[in-house]
Amino acid sequence: MDWTNKAIARLLREVAAAHLLKGGNRFQIVAYENAADAIEHSTSEVKDLWEQKLLNVIPGIGEKLTEYLDELITTGHVKHFESVKHGFPEEMFPLLDIPGVGPKTALKLVEAGISSIIDLERRIQQEKLQSQGWSNKVCAKILRGIQTLKRRENRMLLSFANDIAVGIVEYLQKHSAVNRVDILGSLRRRVATVGDIDLAVASEKPKAVIDYFVKTPHSTLEEQGEKTATIILSNGVHIDLMVEDPRSYGSLLQYLTGSKQHNIHLRTLAGDKGYSISELGVKKVKTNEVIKCSTEDDVYHLLKMETPPPEMREDTGEIGAAQNRTLPNLLRLSDIKGDLHMHTTWSDGRESLTAMVKACEQLGYGYIAMTDHAYPSLDLHARHEEIEKARKETKMHILEGLEVNITADGKLQASNDVLKNMDFNIAAIHTGFDQSRETLTKRLLVAIHHPSIHAIAHPTGRLLLERESYDVDWETVFRACAKTGTLLEINAYPNRLDLPDTLVRQAKDLGVLFLINTDAHHSSHLLHMEYGVSVGRRGWLEAKDVVNTLNWAAFCGKVKKQ
């Protein structure tokens, strides 16, 4: 068994479920679940941390779990876990993946003869489970859960979710009882992929708003309460809505933005100060007095801290920074002064160089780089002539550049002379993704150390929802970039968002400087810049960390190298 973080998290959740069924200590159960969450969200592989004897850097992993994980990785199993799970049928654990099915329901289902999720779905569709005394409502709920599970495996790209959410917001704003609508949850935190869409409405008439919301065109009702509801759009996207009185709306915004880990940390902290936080307000525990918060700032100020930007709320140090008033002044879209990665019809872009230049002018950029692929077929001379012509017709500085492939055998697919004659070159891996960590790292280092390569484009090669990142020793790469002055790109293309935010933060800590580029193949793609900025913000970047926030003169000073 390959003990990936995901597999370990799953095992810990199974142990938690078994503990719960045995009537174990509920805090111990929570401890296992917390550890599972922490491992699943950890940016380092547990196996790597284990090798370095650093397992305890993961919050929620203490002395005992370190011991168990050591046993797991060394021997492949944990005797204690097996004894806890002993007596429970193995078939029940996969059923826990179904939302709405917890340990007790899963056990009851297996006792009713269910052997798998597929079996469960079939038995409900054939009404066999119903004939065993399971109510129609419960069966329907389980079926909905199975549908949700299938959908979860298909998360949406941030940009896709954003477009849908904006449409629903516009619909809600038409209702007279709606004072204000906000997009919350992972979408507000600008996570690269989004599961469900969370919305909040400020209103004195929650019932009217909910009644209106559940009638959203092309949707079906999933769940409805007095001030909450969930609908499913015809494309399968779930929309959760919560309505709150304007006087308490800040508490709701705070609560529904999350993340879960951020909220738990915040609420624990509130307890130490004699407060109890909920989506309704901040309660003084001694007197039961509820202090209503109309804004998010009110909530955080009561806890004597600054308000962390939503993108930072992942419980990765932002709460401490907010308390110490050392939150970074995060980069903004308006800081961006140029785009240094785009394609034209000279390579695989869909619009002419002239059209791309015009579109960039409209965005108000001071400088851009034309980085067509360095295909052997590219007529460099003719492209150069067109760039010269374009330069005469614009105030923008146009850098003549190339995107160079780093070949599978570790060479750059353009000659040194060609590269030297360019103003600005980016290099990237486009083939040979499955090579070993050592080989892939070496390939990147070749480009990083090359005097005419200014930046590494889409460094991990991941394609969201399609392809994992390739395996690279990032620390070595980041140190080499910092040393040589090679920039790392944050590629803003919605299915890339590469570097990923967690690596951005790690690279920043090692002194790397960044570029945020769109990799546009069409003028409309230039607008993806906002998603790249979101990644930077999630990686705690300030404008000074990103070279294309500089004015032209300063930019020229930062771009190496030769």
Place this chain on the structure above:
DNA sequence: GCCGTTTTCGGCCCGACTGTTTTCAGTCG
């Protein structure tokens, strides 16, 4: 089982919804 600028012992986030409960259990975010 974890964790600690009040604690190495004694706490552990909080409320909402569903189903069928006549006061609550299970599950979720």
